[in-house]
Amino acid sequence: MKRILTACLALLLILFGGCKKAPEKTGYTVVASFYPLYISALNLTQGIEGVRVINMAGQQAGCLHDYQLQNKDMKTLEEADLFIVNGAGMENFLRKVAEHLPGLTVADASEGYDLIDENPHIWVSPKGNEYQVRSIAAALKAGDPEHREQYEANEKAYLEKLEALCEEMHGRLDGLSNRNIVTMHEAFPYLAAEFSLKIVGVINREPDSYPSAREIAETIELVNELQVKALFAEPQYSASAADVIAQETGAKVYTLDPVVTGEDSPDAYLSAMRKNTDTLLEALG
Amino acid sequence: MEFLDSILRAILPFEWANYEFMRSALLAVLLVTPLFGLIGTSVVNNKMSFFSDALGHSALTGIAIGVLLGIDHYMISMIGFALLFALLISGVLQHGNSSADTVIGVFSSIGLALGIVILSARGGFAKYSSYLIGDILTVQSEEILMLFVLLCAVVILWILFYNKFLLVTINPDMASGKNVRVNLIRHLFSIVVALTVMVSIKWVGILIINSLLVLPAAAARNLAKSARGSHFWAMGISLFSGISGLILSYYLGTVASGTIVLIAAAIFFLTFIWSLRKAGR
Numbered sequence: 001m002k003r004i005l006t007a008c009l010a011l012l013l014i015l016f017g018g019c020k021k022a023p024e025k026t027g028y029t030v031v032a033s034f035y036p037l038y039i040s041a042l043n044l045t046q047g048i049e050g051v052r053v054i055n056m057a058g059q060q061a062g063c064l065h066d067y068q069l070q071n072k073d074m075k076t077l078e079e080a081d082l083f084i085v086n087g088a089g090m091e092n093f094l095r096k097v098a099e100h101l102p103g104l105t106v107a108d109a110s111e112g113y114d115l116i117d118e119n120p121h122i123w124v125s126p127k128g129n130e131y132q133v134r135s136i137a138a139a140l141k142a143g144d145p146e147h148r149e150q151y152e153a154n155e156k157a158y159l160e161k162l163e164a165l166c167e168e169m170h171g172r173l174d175g176l177s178n179r180n181i182v183t184m185h186e187a188f189p190y191l192a193a194e195f196s197l198k199i200v201g202v203i204n205r206e207p208d209s210y211p212s213a214r215e216i217a218e219t220i221e222l223v224n225e226l227q228v229k230a231l232f233a234e235p236q237y238s239a240s241a242a243d244v245i246a247q248e249t250g251a252k253v254y255t256l257d258p259v260v261t262g263e264d265s266p267d268a269y270l271s272a273m274r275k276n277t278d279t280l281l282e283a284l285g
Numbered sequence: 286m287e288f289l290d291s292i293l294r295a296i297l298p299f300e301w302a303n304y305e306f307m308r309s310a311l312l313a314v315l316l317v318t319p320l321f322g323l324i325g326t327s328v329v330n331n332k333m334s335f336f337s338d339a340l341g342h343s344a345l346t347g348i349a350i351g352v353l354l355g356i357d358h359y360m361i362s363m364i365g366f367a368l369l370f371a372l373l374i375s376g377v378l379q380h381g382n383s384s385a386d387t388v389i390g391v392f393s394s395i396g397l398a399l400g401i402v403i404l405s406a407r408g409g410f411a412k413y414s415s416y417l418i419g420d421i422l423t424v425q426s427e428e429i430l431m432l433f434v435l436l437c438a439v440v441i442l443w444i445l446f447y448n449k450f451l452l453v454t455i456n457p458d459m460a461s462g463k464n465v466r467v468n469l470i471r472h473l474f475s476i477v478v479a480l481t482v483m484v485s486i487k488w489v490g491i492l493i494i495n496s497l498l499v500l501p502a503a504a505a506r507n508l509a510k511s512a513r514g515s516h517f518w519a520m521g522i523s524l525f526s527g528i529s530g531l532i533l534s535y536y537l538g539t540v541a542s543g544t545i546v547l548i549a550a551a552i553f554f555l556t557f558i559w560s561l562r563k564a565g566r
Contacts, residue, residue, distance in 0.1 A: 062412075068405065210415055213422055213531075214538035217304055237412060240423035244306045 028144045031056050031080040033091050034064050035260050036123040037109060039269045040133045041084055043158040044140055046266060048150045054080070055264075062236040062260045063121075063187070069093040077101055082143045084136055086110060088120035107139030116189045124258050125190035126166035126273060130159055165270055169195065169277050178284045180226050182219065182251070184233045184242055187258040197280075200226050203241050211241050223249040230283035232256040254283045286426045301535040306422050310531055310541065313424045316432040317485050318497075318527035318545075320439060322520035324481050325502035327474065330454050330512075335386055336374065336475075338495040339393035340482045343370040345400025345491060347483070348413055353403065360483065367479040370396060375475055379468075419490025419542035421531070428488075435484050439477060450474065451512060493546045500549035501526065507556035522552050 027050035032038035038055035045051045056073050057064060064086070077083060077097060085091050087108035097104065109132040110122050122128035137155040141148050173195045181192070182201040192199050201222045204211055211219070222228070223245060231246055231253045233239035242253045256279055259272045293308045301307045328337050347363030356362055374392050378385055404410050443450075452460040453470045461467050486494055505518035530545030537544070 066410070068410075210418065210420055210540070211422075212538045212540060213301070213307060213310075213535040216306060216422060217301070217535070220304060238415060240415075240420065244423050248305050 026050065027052055028082075028147075029054065029080050030082045030084065030140070031076055033057060033083070033085045034061060034067075035059065035262065036129070036269065037084050037086060037132065037136065039259075039262075039266065040109075040123075040129065040136055040158070041140075042266045044133065044137050044151055044154045046154055048147050048154075051144065051147065059264060060261055063258070064090050065092075067091075067093065069096060074100060077104060080104060082107060082139060084109060084139065086120055086122070086132075088113070088115055088122065089118060090120035105139075105143055107136060107143075109135045111135060116193060119186060119189050121187045121258060122190055123269075124188055125194040126162050126169065127194055128190045129269065130162045130166075133158055133162065161270060165273055166194075169273065172277055173197075173280060176281075176284045178229060180228045181284070182223060182228050182231045182245075183256070184231070184237060184239065185258075187234065188232070188256065191276075195280075200228060203231070203245065204237075216241060216244060220245055220248050223251050230254050232279075232283070234258055236261055252283065254279050256280070286430070299532075301532060307531075307535060309424050309426065309429065310421045311528065312429050313421055313432060313488060314527040314531050314545075315524070316429065316436050317488065318501075318523040319520040320432075320436045320481060320485070321497050322501050322505070322523035323439060323443060323516060324478060325498040325500075325523070326505060326516050326519045327450065327454070328478065328498055329502040329506065331474075332385075333478070334495065334499045335389045335393075336371075337478055337482060337498050339374065339389045339396060340367055340371060340479055341486060341491050341494045342393045342400075343367055343396030344416065344483060344486045345404065345413075346370075346396045347400075348416060349400045349403035360487075363483045363486070364480065367483045368476060371475040371479040372472070375472060416487060417491050418540055419486075419488050419493070421488040421541050424488055431484060435481065439481065442473075442477060446470065446473070488542070490542045493542055496546045497523070497542075497549065500546065500553050504549070504553040504556040507553075507560040522549065526552060 029052045030041055030045065031054045032041045034057040035055060038053065041053045045053050054076055056076055057067060061067060074097075078101065083097070083104050083106045085094060085106060085108055087110040094106070098106070110120065112135075113122055113128070113131050115122075123132055133155065137151055140151045144151075179197050180200045181188075181197050182203065183199055184203050186202055186205070188197075188199060191197070201219050203215070203219055205215070223231070228249075228251055231242045231251050233242045233253055233255055235255050235257055239253055239255075245251065246253045256276055257272045259269055262268045262272060289312065290305065290308055293311065294302060297308075302311075328334055343366060344363050347366035348359045350366055351359035351362035354362060370392065374389060377383075377388050377392075381388060383391075401410070404413055449460070449465045450470055452463065452465060453467050457467050460470075482494060482498075489497055501523035502515070502519045504522050505515045509515035509518045526545050526549040530548045531541050533539070533548070534541040534544040
């Protein structure tokens with residue numbers, strides 16, 4: 001018995017003893033909770049040596065409403081120097097992370113932003129995204145002061161691009177006469193507010209749920225009454241409910257991207273928003 | 286299809302019947318529920334309710350395989366996997382010495398776990414949640430046509446094989462004595478159950494598809510006096526729960542599939558009490 005115990009103890013020591021000695025850490029590791037923050041962080045850290053950006057949820061995860069934290073995520077976070085989160089209730093798992101990793105610096109990109117109905121989809125409007133970029137840049141500068149100037153230069157450059165995007169979108173969208181839209185999820189209030197679009201109905205009022213017959217019928221009445229021409233679904237979710245409503249009302253289904261999935265490229269946000277502008281023009285013009 | 290739709294529209298003077306999606310859902314219910322009553326009776330008689338439940342769970346892995354292969358219509362991979370799954374279960378059952386519920390339980394967990402692992406690998410499980418609770422309101426006309434073909438096929442099979450099948454259920458020894466190929470009939474039935482579950486699971490939902498198979502048949506057992514009669518009772522109860530559940534879900538704003546199952550459950554308990562009282566007399 002004793003011998004077995006000793007053997008077990010020895011095995012445990014071998015297994016876990018090695019783990020304590022983590023490899024020598026080099027550079028500064030930034031983890032973004034999901035895609036839009038990752039793209040912003042990518043722009044801010046461009047060309048800075050020794051700074052690494054990781055997208056925790058991965059390119060295809062979409063919105064984090066129902067995200068289940070996986071073991072690999074905790075491992076990623078353990079190596080992180082800075083964890084950028086969207087905040088405003090998007091990351092349900094934050095408390096769990098804080099319990100396990102009390103030493104991790106967490107930057108809330110939406111802190112201080114004026115929320116519409118507690119809605120976390122701030123980045124979907126270019127102005128909201130600018131706000132988040134500024135928050136992230138501030139956190140980077142505070143956490144990694146060595147590269148302060150480079151962050152500042154990147155911030156300035158990216159904000160200029162976003163500002164130009166916003167102006168371009170205003171130029172193209174401000175002249176629209178029909179501004180009533182129906183969206184699939186509650187992902188677009190900030191975009192609508194920026195460009196004075198009127199969201200008259202949302203098909204799925206709860207994220208990741210399916211509308212009941214009653215709700216579909218109400219949306220159909222609304223679409224008919226207000227003569228809504230366009231229903232906007234998202235590429236990340238099935239559009240079946242929108243298709244049903246379209247069949248019944250003669251409205252058309254278009255795809256509006258809340259930029260929660262996409263390519264691993266710094267310009268992904270800009271190109272997705274330009275595409276959204278094209279879609280809005282086609283649908284409402 | 287449009288012809289049927291206009292008939293429904295003309296004969297149903299209700300608020301909910303003004304909507305095409307409700308009429309389509311009603312048509313789908315009119316086709317799916319008798320099918321479930323029919324097959325459910327045999328599932329219950331053969332003590333296979335756990336088997337059909339396992340098949341439902343395997344749908345998740347079927348979807349996952351479809352996603353991995355990049356197929357647009359998951360139905361193909363779901364049916365393929367379910368057939369493999371059904372044959373595997375009956376193969377293991379025939380050759381192993383574990384009891385049926387253990388074997389089916391093992392396969393059921395594998396089907397569910399494998400699906401969950403693959404589908405959440407990219408963190409996007411939410412996209413498939415409609416398969417869990419069903420989505421009968423978005424049924425399309427070509428899908429209704431598919432349900433119709435399936436119903437016809439099952440009814441024809443039933444007419445051809447009913448007596449043999451009943452014999453296999455009641456007395457397999459006597460059946461093989463009469464030159465009925467017991468294993469073939471059993472495999473055929475497994476395949477029919479697998480096909481039905483897979484074709485309808487998108488609208489009924491993985492979580493409750495088995496309730497819809499088992500409940501009407503179980504309630505019918507409380508009422509029917511003969512084996513043949515229990516089929517008709519089961520189809521009738523199934524049809525009634527389907528239609529009333531759909532309409533009720535419209536007025537209450539609840540999920541259609543769950544409402545249908547709750548009504549079937551209420552009917553089961555009513556018939557249960559009725560049969561108790563009858564026995565007590």
